[in-house]
Structures are given as C-alpha cells and as structure tokens.
Amino acid sequence: MLRDERGSVAPLIGLMFLVLVGCIGIAIDTGRATMVRARLVNALDAAGLAVAARLATTDYNADAKKFVDANFAANFVGATVNTVTAKPNADKTVISLTATATMPTAFMKLFGKTSVDVTATTEVTRSSKGLEVVMVLDNTGSMDISNSMGPLKEASKLLVNQLFGDQTTAKNLYVGLVPFSQAVNIGVTRALWTDLNTVTRPYYPVYWTGCVEERPSGYDVTDDIPSLIKKDTIFKSYYSPNSNSNNWIVSWWWSTYLNINYAPVQGQTGPGAFCPVTLTPMTNVKSTIVTGIDAMKAGGSTFINVGAVWGWRMLSPSWRGLWDGDMLTNKLPLDYNSKNMNKAVILMTDGENTFNKNNYTSYGLLSDKRLGTDDIIEANKVLDTKLSTVCSSMKAKDIIVYTIAFNDPDxxxxxxxxxxxxxxxFYFDAGDSESLKAAFTAIGGSLSNLRVSR
Structure with a gap:
C-alpha cells in the first residue's frame, strides 16, 4: 500500500537548519576568537618590549600583566585577560611571554558553550648589538647656581642603571663620561699628550690639574691624535695665570708656595681654576662610571664644543691604544661601523656658549684672540660654529648623537x-629636573635597541 512521505522531509530540513545555524555560529565565534588572539598578540608584543626595557624588573609577570592590560582594549568583544606570564632566560637576553583571555560566545552558548579561552605567545630578544656611549655633561657654574648638579647626577645614573640593569660588569656595553666647563680635564696621568712645558708653566706638572687648552690650526674640532710629528696636535697644559683676581703664587719671606683653593664656583683659584673633574674613559664596570658621576662639581663658563669634541675623541678609533684602563684592555674604541656595535654621544647643557672677558679658558684669554676676535658676542658665535662642525663630523661617522637642552637656555x-x-x-628640551630624568630615561630606552624575535 502506498504512503505519502512528503511530511517526513520537514524534520530533516529543520535539523539541517539547526546544523547550519550552529556552523555559522561556530564560524562567527571562531572569527571573534581569532580577532581576540590577534589583539592579544599585539598587546603581548608591546608588553614584552616594555618589560625588556625595564632592565631592573624583578617581577616579570606583574609588569607584563600591567602592560598587557594597558594595551588590550577593555571589553574588546567582551573578552578579559586572565593570566600573563613572562619568563626570562638565564642571562635575561630573551623573555618568553604567554597570555590567556576568556571570550564569551555569541552563538555557541546556544549549544552550552558559554565561553572560549584564547592563548597567545611571543618572545622578545634584547639585541645582541654592543654599545659604546659617552655622556658629555655640563659642569659649569650655572649648574651650581640653579642647584642642578644633584638632579643631573640622579638623571645620568638612571640611564646607567637602565643600561646595566643588575649587571655589575656588562658584556658589550661601555660607558664613558666627559664633564665639561670652559675646559675638559683629561687627567694628570696623560701628561704625554701635552707640551710638557716647565718654562711658561710654573710648577708643571706638579700642580697641573689635568685640564688642557684646545689646539690651534683647526685641530680643536678634529679627532686627530697628539703627535710629535704634527706640533699643533700636542695639547697645551691648562694654567690659569697668576693675577690680582687669581692670586695663587704668594711670596712669604724666602719661600714660594701655592694657594690652590677649590671652593665653590666664583671662589675657585689656582693654575687649574674652574677645571672640572677628570673625565672617565669608557668602562664596562658599572661602579666606575657611577663614581665618575658622583665626583662631578660645578664651576666655570660654558664651552659646549670642547666637551663635544672630547666625547668624539673617546669614541674615535684613531685614539685606540691611547686611552688606558678598560679601554686599553678591551682594545677600544672599536672601528666605526663595526658589526654589532653602535656608538653614541649624549650631549647635555643648561646654557649657551659663553666666553667671558678676563676668564682664562681652553682658548686662553679673550684678549689673546685665539678665536679670531676679542669681541664676546663674536667669540661666542665662533664657539657655536665649532660645535656644529664637531656634531656634523660625528654624525658623518655614524655616531648617534642625542642632545639635551636643560633649564631653558636661549x-x-x-x-x-x-x-x-x-x-x-633625539633632541630633548628638558625644562626642569623631572623632564631631565625623563629625557635620560627615554634615551636609555632608545639605546636598549630591542626587537621582537618571534
């Protein structure tokens, strides 16, 4: 007997419809989960870079979670971040990160699946490139008048801590320091770089404080090494002459003695009047550079170009073998553009170039016309031009140059x-102490040279 089976198709169609709706729902929820994962990966990459830049981090998980939360849009398709883990390798050069997020389903909940977990992973590697960096820092009298030496020391040590992290002796990291005023102090142990003049330099080298005058014939803006073959490349020892305003030779009966008084700023007298503290050649020992920073004292006028050119000489491979200490041990500076090695200068000042009348400097007295003029304004312009020349020369050698204008110079x-x-x-206008710290911290982050490796 024949039967009418047309009605039996309807349940089948209904079942197929439910399956189709389910597949569409799964596809939609899967697509949403894919979007969440992509957003989570981006947030995790950003967190990895941020955590890696914080070399002093002790709780990697907490820091990573904070940065993921900051970079993962709140309630993105309703998802919430649950856990973030960040695990550094033994030498903290590679950080592996994992994050999980829970996303509520839109359609799958109809079938009892109310949420799905999304996982993302990434790995951040600190660049294996090495770094030679020299801090050229203003140690002039205005830094004392404005009580800025303390903030400068604090800011520069922030950068040192950022670069070294918890390492006491770094690998492929070398940091130098050039304090400057109206001269730079190369250190009394480097007398062979000078003219060894005992005729016009009384009591030399016993009372020589280590500062030198800048060289004539254009060598004041070059990285030429001192050589007996080229007389003008030899440095003249810095000896502020005895005068009514700088009375440092006093006759007393049959004896002559020196009255060298290193009092604050305007009270400083002697043959080394306003000579800053000795520079610190590049070192990979953290305590050595910190000691150099702590020793800085303010006094004297501002000759930015002189500080800059000595920063360059510390980085110039032409000077390899002349610098002692860790630089000699590690055969520094390396050649320009050496594989996996960057060179950088951080130049900071709080004022304009100033050649004061009757002020003995690394260019002698203004009346000596060693800058081609005895006019203060014109002399300052010459100093500015010399700074520009040195900066251009460093950049031409691919030295990275950072500059900081502190305390609102003109x-x-x-x-x-x-x-x-x-x-x-790479230029920072730091109007106050907090801005100065922020500038050094930003430079430290830039020098960290991080990359996402996988």
Missing amino acids: DSTKSLLQNCATSTS
Missing part, C-alpha cells in the same frame, strides 16, 4: 642642539 642654543642631534626625535 632659543639659539636650543636650535643649535636640535641641529646637532642625529634627528629631531
């Missing part, structure tokens, strides 16, 4: 420093 000095920097983003 607009021309800010422009000079901005043009000196490798790029405008």
Whole structure:
C-alpha cells in the first residue's frame, strides 16, 4: 500500500537548519576568537618590549600583566585577560611571554558553550648589538647656581642603571663620561699628550690639574691624535695665570708656595681654576662610571664644543691604544661601523656658549684672540660654529648623537642642539629636573635597541 512521505522531509530540513545555524555560529565565534588572539598578540608584543626595557624588573609577570592590560582594549568583544606570564632566560637576553583571555560566545552558548579561552605567545630578544656611549655633561657654574648638579647626577645614573640593569660588569656595553666647563680635564696621568712645558708653566706638572687648552690650526674640532710629528696636535697644559683676581703664587719671606683653593664656583683659584673633574674613559664596570658621576662639581663658563669634541675623541678609533684602563684592555674604541656595535654621544647643557672677558679658558684669554676676535658676542658665535662642525663630523661617522637642552637656555642654543642631534626625535628640551630624568630615561630606552624575535 502506498504512503505519502512528503511530511517526513520537514524534520530533516529543520535539523539541517539547526546544523547550519550552529556552523555559522561556530564560524562567527571562531572569527571573534581569532580577532581576540590577534589583539592579544599585539598587546603581548608591546608588553614584552616594555618589560625588556625595564632592565631592573624583578617581577616579570606583574609588569607584563600591567602592560598587557594597558594595551588590550577593555571589553574588546567582551573578552578579559586572565593570566600573563613572562619568563626570562638565564642571562635575561630573551623573555618568553604567554597570555590567556576568556571570550564569551555569541552563538555557541546556544549549544552550552558559554565561553572560549584564547592563548597567545611571543618572545622578545634584547639585541645582541654592543654599545659604546659617552655622556658629555655640563659642569659649569650655572649648574651650581640653579642647584642642578644633584638632579643631573640622579638623571645620568638612571640611564646607567637602565643600561646595566643588575649587571655589575656588562658584556658589550661601555660607558664613558666627559664633564665639561670652559675646559675638559683629561687627567694628570696623560701628561704625554701635552707640551710638557716647565718654562711658561710654573710648577708643571706638579700642580697641573689635568685640564688642557684646545689646539690651534683647526685641530680643536678634529679627532686627530697628539703627535710629535704634527706640533699643533700636542695639547697645551691648562694654567690659569697668576693675577690680582687669581692670586695663587704668594711670596712669604724666602719661600714660594701655592694657594690652590677649590671652593665653590666664583671662589675657585689656582693654575687649574674652574677645571672640572677628570673625565672617565669608557668602562664596562658599572661602579666606575657611577663614581665618575658622583665626583662631578660645578664651576666655570660654558664651552659646549670642547666637551663635544672630547666625547668624539673617546669614541674615535684613531685614539685606540691611547686611552688606558678598560679601554686599553678591551682594545677600544672599536672601528666605526663595526658589526654589532653602535656608538653614541649624549650631549647635555643648561646654557649657551659663553666666553667671558678676563676668564682664562681652553682658548686662553679673550684678549689673546685665539678665536679670531676679542669681541664676546663674536667669540661666542665662533664657539657655536665649532660645535656644529664637531656634531656634523660625528654624525658623518655614524655616531648617534642625542642632545639635551636643560633649564631653558636661549632659543639659539636650543636650535643649535636640535641641529646637532642625529634627528629631531633625539633632541630633548628638558625644562626642569623631572623632564631631565625623563629625557635620560627615554634615551636609555632608545639605546636598549630591542626587537621582537618571534
């Protein structure tokens, strides 16, 4: 007997419809989960870079979670981040990160699946590139008047801590320090770089404090090494002459003695009047560079170009073998563009170039006309031009130049420093102490040279 089976198709169609709806729902929820994972990966990459830059991090998981939360949009398709783990390798050069998030389902909940877990992983590697960096820091009298030496020391040590992290002796990291005023102090142990003049330099070298005058014939803006073959490349020892304002030779009956008084700023007298503390050649020992920073004292006028050119000489491979200490041990500086090695200078000042009348400097007295003029304004312009020349020469050698204008110097000095920097983003206008710390921290982050490796 024949039966009408047309009605039996309806349940089948209904079942197929439910399956189709389920597949569409699964596809939609899967797509949403894929979007969550992509967003989670981006947040995890950003967190990895941020955590890796914080070399002193002790709780990697907590720091990573904080940065993931900051970079993962709140309630993105309703998802919430649950756990974030960050695990460094033994030498903290590689950090592996994992994050999980829970996303509520939109359609799968109809079938009893109310949420899905999404997992993302990434790995951040600190670049294996090495770094030679020299901090050229203003130690002039204005830094004392404004009580800025303390903040400068604090800010520069922030950068040192950032670069070294918890290492006491770093690998492929070398940091040097050049304090400057109206001269730079190369250190009394480097007398062979000078003219060894005992005729016009009374009591030399016993009372020589280590500062030198800058060289004539254009060698004041070059990285030429001192050589007996080229007389003008030899440095003249810095000896502030005895005068009514700087009375440091006093006759007393039959004896002559020196009255060298290193009092604050304007009270400083002697043959080394306003000579800053000795520079610190590049070292990979953290305590050595910190000691150099702590020793800095303020006094004297501002000759930015002199500080800059000595920063360059510390990085120039032409000077390899002349510097002692860790630089000699490690055969530094390396050649320009050495594989996996960067060179950088951080130049900071709080004021414009200033050649004061009757002020003995690394260019002698203004009346000596060693800058081609005895006019203060014109002499300062010459110093500015010399700074620009040194900056251009360093950048031509692929030395990265960072500059910091601190405590609001005049607009021309800010422009000079901005043009000196490798790029405008490497120039910092730090109007106060907190901005100075932020500038050094930003430079430290830039020098960390991080990359996402996988």
